[in-house]
Amino acid sequence: MxxxxxxxxxxxxxxxxxxxxxxxxVCKPSDEMAPPENELKWYGLRRQIDxxxxxxxxxxxxxxxxxEGVKVHFLKTPPQRRGPxxxxxxxxxxxxxxxxxxxxxxxxxxSLPFRKGDEYYWAKTVMELGCPILYxxxxxxxxxxxxxxxxxxxHVCIGKGIRTNQxxxxxxxxxxxxxxxxxxxxxxxxxxxxxxDWPAGGFAHLDTVFGYVDNGLALIYPPGVPxxxxxxxxxxxxxxxxxxxxxxxxxxxxxxxxxPGKIIMVGGLRKTRRELEKEGVDVIEVDLSEFVISGGGxxxxxxxxxxxxxxxxx
Numbered sequence: 403m404x405x406x407x408x409x410x411x412x413x414x415x416x417x418x419x420x421x422x423x424x425x426x427x428v429c430k431p432s433d434e435m436a437p438p439e440n441e442l443k444w445y446g447l448r449r450q451i452d453x454x455x456x457x458x459x460x461x462x463x464x465x466x467x468x469x470e471g472v473k474v475h476f477l478k479t480p481p482q483r484r485g486p487x488x489x490x491x492x493x494x495x496x497x498x499x500x501x502x503x504x505x506x507x508x509x510x511x512x513s514l515p516f517r518k519g520d521e522y523y524w525a526k527t528v529m530e531l532g533c534p535i536l537y538x539x540x541x542x543x544x545x546x547x548x549x550x551x552x553x554x555x556x557h558v559c560i561g562k563g564i565r566t567n568q569x570x571x572x573x574x575x576x577x578x579x580x581x582x583x584x585x586x587x588x589x590x591x592x593x594x595x596x597x598x599d600w601p602a603g604g605f606a607h608l609d610t611v612f613g614y615v616d617n618g619l620a621l622i623y624p625p626g627v628p629x630x631x632x633x634x635x636x637x638x639x640x641x642x643x644x645x646x647x648x649x650x651x652x653x654x655x656x657x658x659x660x661x662p663g664k665i666i667m668v669g670g671l672r673k674t675r676r677e678l679e680k681e682g683v684d685v686i687e688v689d690l691s692e693f694v695i696s697g698g699g700x701x702x703x704x705x706x707x708x709x710x711x712x713x714x715x716x
Contacts, residue, residue, distance in 0.1 A: 421712025548607030561608025
């Protein structure tokens with residue numbers, strides 16, 4: 403690591419949820435967010451998205467990030483955002499196609515058909531930025547960045563479910579250990595079969611039911627995780643704010659920390675905001691209602707490239 407920044411220009415790495423965010427990758431939304439009405443269910447949507455409104459909401463998210471001193475990079479995508487099989491992509495969610503650890507990037511292998519191929523554009527963009535590629539998930543492994551939640555640079559939680567399987571976790575774990583990770587906690591999360599309706603529809607990623615917001619403080623929706631995971635967090639001394647179902651449905655847990663105790667969250671979730679502020683968290687709300695329809699919030703919409711390490715677990 404002593405020679406790393408001399409060769410690659412900077413110390414790429416984001417092994418934290420709460421360390422000060424310095425550089426991030428986003429993707430401007432486009433018409434791919436609104437598939438034909440008769441295909442909504444296939445894309446996991448309950449209703450249609452207002453693309454013009456989504457673009458304005460995304461612009462506000464970028465404005466907030468920039469005003470907070472975060473350097474924002476934009477994902478380079480083809481003019482027609484269709485995957486290799488002709489399907490529309492959901493590439494606005496730049497969290498999922500890869501993660502950046504100490505030393506470089508790990509490229510995901512997307513699980514669902516309408517996101518296959520997103521990892522190609524993500525990898526191409528980060529390489530052009532100068533970030534080295536350490537590994538690409540392959541063969542039978544599936545792995546998506548929304549299932550990765552850092553407790554500190556040495557402790558990471560990985561959701562296992564419909565979007566990330568054990569083979570993908572096993573492949574990535576070898577790279578994580580080389581990057582200094584001492585403990586990997588695999589968290590099984592409920593999935594779905596055909597029913598997408600809340601709450602029976604299950605969850606795509608761990609970051610939809612668990613969000614780390616400050617040193618020793620997290621948001622959690624208990625029905626989305628096993629109870630032994632809750633016990634594990636409590637044993638680590640982490641104070642848990644339980645999110646109520648109405649706001650969990652609108653991605654209250656899907657927050658983005660700018661630094662310890664300062665976060666961006668989906669606008670309008672008053673109960674969760676009130677509980678966070680009781681704990682001293684500085685909350686910035688951004689209206690991301692169209693992204694909630696599409697299946698995410700500010701955590702999903704951002705791919706951290708460089709973060710400071712942040713505080714370690716006590």
